[in-house]
Amino acid sequence: MGVSNNITALLNFLALLCSIPIIGAGIWLASKADNECVHYFRWPVVVIGVLILLVSLAGFVGAYWNRQGLLAFYLFCMAVLIVILLVLLVFAFVVTRPDGSYDVAGRGYKEYRLDGFSSWLRNQVTNSANWNKIRTCLANSNVCSKLTQDYSTADQFFAAHISPLQVQPISSSPIPHPFSLLLR
Known part of the structure; x- marks a missing residue:
């Protein structure tokens, strides 16, 4: 296994570990009594955590065992996630910029x-x-x-x-x- 695959596997393993507290926070929010402040963040946090878990798992397995199909899926999903996050970032700046x-x-x-x-x-x-x-x-x-x-x-x-x-x-x-x- 090459150095780049080792680095990719390590980074995806760390992302996989980071997704567990995100999922836990989403489950904790979902278990709280109905509160308008967190109502809209409950399930999106769980979904984001699961998506990060799945994408990082695909990247880890693909890089560690050199599975080209999983690496291609991982790269596509990461590109989609990056585009979605950029769109959300631009939307947030446009909506909140004039104060x-x-x-x-x-x-x-x-x-x-x-x-x-x-x-x-x-x-x-x-x-x-x-x-x-x-x-x-x-x-x-x-x-x-x-x-x-x-x-x-x-x-x-x-x-x-x-x-x-x-x-x-x-x-x-x-x-x-x-x-x-x-x-x-």
Whole structure:
């Protein structure tokens, strides 16, 4: 067996080992109680883990025992997986690139307007069925409760450098803002 086959077999064996925790994470997500935050990631994580397992197994067997058919299948599948990942990467950049932010004088954070985001993302958020799921996910997270623990006054909150998820205009928010009582 040549050096290139040894390297290919070793890399595919490592990928095979890495696919096991991915599958385990997908099964763990699938076994959790229904949660809107992870609902869409349950089975795709398992499927991605199984695909990585199968492709790396084909690459390992093909390289270790010098099976040309399996190596050709492995190369084709890897090319398809790379193209799919590149398409997803480009889609993610196109959808999330315009961030809708603008500076606010006297604040340590930026304000965000829905009009500044991509039309696809804007349509996903403004769809009432999707917004109810997003709201449920945010309500189940500790984002708002952590804010009240970290900032005891409104002045501390307004001077803080916080993430876009933590900043939302109080008047337009369907979720009660932790400082809505302080700011009235």
